[in-house]
Every structure is written in C-alpha cells, then in structure tokens.
Amino acid sequence: MTSQVSSPTEQADEAVVGEQRKPGGAKDVRRLDRVIIRFAGDSGDGMQLTGDRFTSETASFGNDLSTLPNFPAEIRAPAGTLPGVSSFQLHFADHDILTPGDAPNVLVAMNPAALRANIGDLPRGAEIIVNTDEFTKRALQKVGYDADPLQDGSLAGYSLHPVPLTTLTVEALKEFGLSRKEAERSKNMFALGLLSWMYHRPTEGTERFLRSKFAKKPAIAEANVAAFRAGWNFGETTEDFAVSYEVAPAAAAFPVGTYRNISGNLALAYGLIAASRQAGLPLFLGSYPITPASDILHELSRHKNFRVRTFQAEDEIAGIGAALGAAFGGSLAVTTTSGPGVALKSETVGLAVSLELPLLIVDIQRGGPSTGLPTKTEQADLLQAMYGRNGEAPVPIVAPKTPADCFDAALEAARIALTYRTPVFLLSDGYLANGSEPWRIPEPAELPDLTVSFAAGPNHTLADGSEVFWPYKRDPETLARPWAIPGTPGLEHRIGGIEKQDGTGNISYDPDNHDFMVRTRQAKIDGITVPDVEVDDPDGARTLVLGWGSTYGPITAAVRRLRRAGERVAQAHLRHLNPFPANLGDVLKGYERVVVPEMNLGQLATLIRARYLVDARPHNQVNGMPFKAEQLAAALKEAIDD
C-alpha cells in the first residue's frame, strides 16, 4: 500500500483481471495484475523467513505490496498441530494496493495442519501447493482429518499441486553430506524457489541473503542455495506446473524516488533516530522486552554509532523511569511497550505530565485484556492512552496508518513532545509493526526541523528587580514550560509530582492554584496545533467513514469497492486522537451518518460521541486480525442503506 499516492485508476481490488498469455517459450506465461500468496507451515518450518524473502524479491522487482505475518505466541508450539501453524500472507500488484488481501490465490501448505487451518480462507479455484511428504496418517489424524484430503476429492474445487517437498529437497542436497534432518530444514527454500519461478521473481537477493546469513556455515549456506535453485528448476521442468505468471512492476503507483520495503517497527525505529538527529538531541530508549514491541529495542540497540543509548530495564516501570530521567537530562527520551506495559507505566506517565518533560511512549497494541493475544493485533488501548491515569492527566496521542507511516508518525510525536514539553503516546499495533510495504526513502533535507532550545538564563524579574529562573513560567503561545537541563549554571531548580505553584514551581497546596494548574495543563494539550483532518469525498456522500490507525488500508480498500459499485461514501482518517483536529467537529456535522470501524468495541466512537454529540456508529471487529476489505465494504453498505 503506498499511502504516499492516491491511485488514479482505483483498480479492482477483488478480482484478478487483465489475464493474457505471453507467446513463445516452453511453458505458458500469464500476466496478472495482482496475486495473494500465503505460506503456511509449522512454527519451526521457517515460514516467516520464506515470506520475508519472497517479499524482498517482490519489493526489489518494483511491485506494490502489503504483508500480513500471522504466528502463534509460542516459540515452538507442538509440531503438526493447528495452534502451531505459522503463516505469512503477501499481496503484490502492478498497481497501488492497500491491504494484504482478503483471500489468498495461492496457498503453500507445508503440512496437514497448515492446510486445515487455512483452507477456509481460500476461494474456489485457488492454487494449493502441498508438501505430500507430511501427509501421513498420523499427521492427518492429529488435526482431525479422517480421510486424506489429497485423495478424497474434497479439494476438487481447487487447483491442487501435490509436491513431495521434503523428498525432493533431501534428494537435491544428497551431495552435501548433511544428515537427513539437516537437509529437510531447507525445504522452505525449495518452496521459495518454486514460487519464485512461478512468479518470475528475481533470485540474486535471496542467494546473497543466504550466503550472508550462513556466512559462518558455508556448507549450510550452499545447501540452502542449492535447495532454492532446485525448487526453481523443479517448476521449470515438471509438467505439473504448466504455467508461470508475471506481475508487472507498479510503476504508475509510485512517485519518482528511491524505494525500499519496510515494516512498521523498523520504520518507527528509524523515525526515532531521525527525530533525534532533527532535534539535535541524543536518543535514549528505556524499555522492557514485550511482544510485539521488542523489535524496536533490538533495532535501536544496533545503532549506537548514532549515539543512541538503549537501556533494557528490569521492568516496564524502570523502562519509562529511566527514559524520564534521561528527558530531565536533555535527551530525546522514549519508552517502547505494548498494552500491559502501558498499564504498568501509567504512574510515571502521570509524573511526566506533572513534570512537563518531553517523553515518547510507544505502544504497539496487541490483543487484550491482560496477556491477551500477544502476537495478534488490536486497537483497544486508545482509551487507556487517553484516560488511563490518576487525576486530570491529558496526554497527546498520535497514530500511524500504515507500516511506512510509522516513520512520519514518530517524527510528529517527537515534534509535539519537544514543542509542548509533554509525554506523547504513539499508538501503533501488531499489524503495522510486523506488516510491510514499499517506502519512498526521504532525503534527510525533507525532514522537519525539530530543533529545541534549552533554557539558558533567568526568565523572570521579581518585584525587587532581581532576575530569577521560574521553571513553571510558560511560553504564552504554547504554554510549554522552559526545559532547563542539569549542567546549566544559575538555573538549579527542583521539580516533582506534588502540585506546583504556577510560575515558581514551588510546592503548593493552594486550592485555587491547583484548579488553575489542572486547567492550564489541559489547555496546553488542547491548544496543540495539529493539521486539519482531510476528507475524501468525490461524490458528495451522505455517509462518512471515520477511522484511525492501522485500519486505514482496509477502510480505504472497502471505500474503493463501494465507489466502484456506484455508492457514494466519504472517508476521513485521524492521525491525531488528542487533541482532535480543529475542523473535525464541522466535518462530522456535514454528514447524515458517521460510521467508525475499529478493532475494539468502539473506543474512538465513544470519544467522538462524547465530544461532538454526533451519533457515530461503531463497527467493530476484535478477532486479532485486520479487517477484510470485502467484509468491511458489506458492513459499510448496510450503514449507507440504513
């Protein structure tokens, strides 16, 4: 999904169109405008790696793409079972696309469990490539197949390719002197080779990747390369695969520029490093490992040459505590976590509100409550971010809408934190974190200027004419207080969580002062300048679909479907959840109906209803997976017709 551009053509998102045969060659080559492939196998089969490699090949080929990794929380769930199935779905196209796709055109099933767990998502006519070696009686029984589905005709409606992937891989690696078990491990590369042949993917990148990944074990590297090539050759020679497919680069979908594929967590980590550079402040991350946020900690830990300090704390509270300490010292301070971690950090977020120091709290939302669904996605921390603290403790909230947008959202969150001296929530989620898409790489010169100036001297004159420093004397425009960091002579001051006297910052229990300070802290957040929300409404619709965060892709795809079907529907997507854009109230009042699709039970809808007295209708899905465009379009159609 290329959020950078709107597609001029609004091409079909649900059907494979434009099929044509290419003349010549031993085998037929057909041209497709888009394909959805799902790789599925055991948690230990290397499906995520296989998907990643196919994605890289596809990205470097120039297709637009969107991915959906889906895996269990267990590292190695029992082999061959339904809960142990790990899958990776990739949607790629010759045009601008928005989602990882609803239903796969191709399923690669490495065992019976993978077939059983995924068959329900496949439309009739889809291609299924199965590893027949794993279809033993015992393996079938383990997942409840009474009869072998490859034999009993139950897959008659599909285009089935039974391939003994394990046997072929072991055979291909005979000369490498590996044990059978070692050789079997390369079967995912055989499958990748086969699919790479089927879809004319470039192969150099994968071979280079394998040689670098196994640089210390050259024999294993060469075995994997050999398995990969054997898979490719198998496609080319076997009669079972009579046709291969081309999906042309999505040249029209991309503005001029240099691109790479990027996941949400990687984009977010890069956004933080970029923000640090643009602010001229060292980056400090205090964090405790938690799924699905840990990758940001891992990534930032690799970039110490950017003077990034990463601190793996003893717990979530220490993670944010250390970050707040670093913020006091003048760092661009960040803590990364998921919902359960936010709950633990709440008291420190409140302290940061009271201290009025810049701090980024990155919440990669996952299924809740409690431990919930650690590896699945959800948007149910919005109200926690908004209200989950004691006292009146307003915190700005920014939410990215696509994986690549996590980069820009990180910069925007940093802008607000640094300008207004406040903690800021950045609400990503598991879908954005692990999903990926092409990203036009920005030039550093394009990035926003986030320069801050620390307080350097007295800012107040007392009645007797003496010059003093008041830590809570505010900027009249932003209401931000001065950021005076230790090491600055003459500005020694004490701050704390007890209520402070306006201006001096001294402890104050005065009732009127407290009332004033509570209202002032709220006014500071309410007064944050955020861009107006844009409305996409080409036809003068009566129904507005309002979303936030990672639902952008599915909502936009659903809206396109509806418009192709002749429906009039308007779309708006929020990046700022607190404060809301200044024009939002007027936008909402311009429509008869407002529908709010969310991966929760209606949290944005609740905020909208309370704030604007608009009868916003929630449409909710909380199954750990992103919306499917087709289902969402059907639900929106009902709302339009209602």
Added chain:
Amino acid sequence: MTDIAGNTLLHLVPKATAQQTMKDFKTDQEVRWCPGCGDYAILAAVQSFMPELRLARENTVFVSGIGCSSRFPYYMNTYGMHSIHGRAPAIATGLAASRPDLSVWVVTGDGDALSIGGNHLIHALRRNVNLKILLFNNRIYGLTKGQYSPTSETGKVTKSTPMGSLDAPFNPVSLAIGAEASFVARTIDSDRKHLTETLRAAAAHPGTALIEIYQNCNIFNDGAFDALKDRRQADEALIRLEHGRPIRFGTDDGRGVVRDRHTGDLQVVDVTAENAADLVVHDAHHASPTTAFALSRLADPDTLHHTPIGVFRSVQRPVYDAQMSDQLDTAVQQHGKGDLAALLAGADTWTVVG
C-alpha cells in the same frame, strides 16, 4: 583531605569555579520535617559536605521517591527531582547513564527503597550505575503515619499490625551485598563525623554506593536506635569498621570478632592474649563478599547489639554508565559516525524514474 573529585569518574563532572560553602547548598524552601526528626541532621551533614567535593553545583542532581526522606531534594540548591514512590533509582539510572557529567544522588527510605522500589534498588546495585544512594532507615512508615516497614522488627505493633507484624525484616546491608553492590556502608544520623566520613567514601567510589543511614523518627518510632546512641550502651552495641584494622569494640576494645573454625561464620568474643591474633582484620576491598555479608549478619535485629557501622564493602567493578558511553565510542570507531541517509536507504532499494 585529598581531592575526592579527582577519582575515576567524578573527573567527568565540571569543577566549581568558586569556593563553595554550606550556605550555597541551602534553598529558600521552608524545611517541613517534624521538629526533632533525624532528617535534619542528615540534611545538615550533606549540605556541609558537598562543598568539599568542589563540583559545579549545577552538575549535581538529587533524585528521590516518596516518603518523608524524599522531600530532601527541595532543600538542596542543586538540580533535583522528587519523583514517585520507589522509582528514584530507575529515574536516576536514566539520568546518570545519559549524562556522565553529572553527580547523581538518590535519597530514599526503607519503604521507598526496600518495599515498593525493591526491584529498582537491587538492579541499580547489580548494574553499578554511578549513583550515590542514601537510604534513610527509620524502620517505620512515617509519611503515612505509622505502619510497619520492611525493616521493622518482627512482631512490631503498629496501626496496621495491632497484634504484631508477621513479616521478617530485610537487612538492607545484607540485601545490598547479595545484590552485587560494589559499595555498601552504614552510618547513623546523630554521628555527624561518621556520617560525613561515610559520605566522603561513597562519593569517592566509582559506581553505585549504598549508604544505609539509621535515622530516628521521633513521632512514630522514637528511640529505634537508642541502643546505638546511648553512651553507656553504645560501647557494647556498636562495632566501628575500619579497613585494615582488626575488628574490636567495647570498653577498652575488650571485645572482638573472630571466625568460627567449624562454620566459617563470625562471632563476637572477649579478646584475650590467646585469641588476639585470631581477630578478623576488616578488608572492605576483598573481592569476595563473604566476610562483608557475615559482618552484616552480626547484629541482633531486635536489640541491635553488635551492629557494625562504616564501610562493609568497597570494590572496584566496571561502571555501567561509563561502559555504555564506551560502547557508543566503539560503535563509532567500528562503523563510523551514524549516517542517516545511508541508514534509511538500507541495502535493498529500487528506483522509480519519471
């Protein structure tokens, strides 16, 4: 007096440009502890000691949690943060790790450090961050008006334990040694000279230094440490540890500490001509924490008899924040200074031309 600021890490902290006095470290804030509180004595000792360090006042930071003792930063004319309950070591860790040019002090109490903040305390100690932690131990919750604390003696009758507390107490020195602390000391609020000497030793230590300060809460636990303060009793109760000296105490140094040959444990004996040569010689710098730990177990938790004060342990270990800085330098040496454009571009790109 040697220049303490010349030690291995305080040299990173800028020096004061002019002579400082105790007055420079006082703020204009009214001190709001109860009259007679032991905290006053500690505050005075710290304020009068700080000029000796000759550090730039603006590069000194006091961080505290919640509790009576945690009001301390408001009274120190340095940078300061009065944070939330138990979290001061974590906050100070982030500050110290990101700013090697600061001298960072943590002020905490027995509830703040050992109950709600126990986790942060032990992890700060094991990491050996360059922090000086002053743990005011009054064996009671003062700010919440008199519940038992994690250092209260078992059976203590308080508002929350009318039939006596069931909890076995923590021994902060034992805990700190067990948590791999590189510097652990104990002192007493009323002994200004000993308190100042202990502060001096802690300030000179590179890494985390923990000082347990016995502090009297005259409202909710008055006289908790009288056994150590009363001139007559103290001779028998108090053991003053001095590095390199045989451990002796009592009237005319008539008592001493020897090692039990069978158990390896320490015991108190009357010193005689026969056993004088067997007295344990205090070695705070010994690599093994075994004897320091045994010393921390000598005192009777109820009567406080045989309570050692002074520096139990002071060993050199790599300091977390210095190592963190070193890793940044090493990364720059190995990979060059971070190049944002190169980072964003990565290895696999493609170009769309118009």
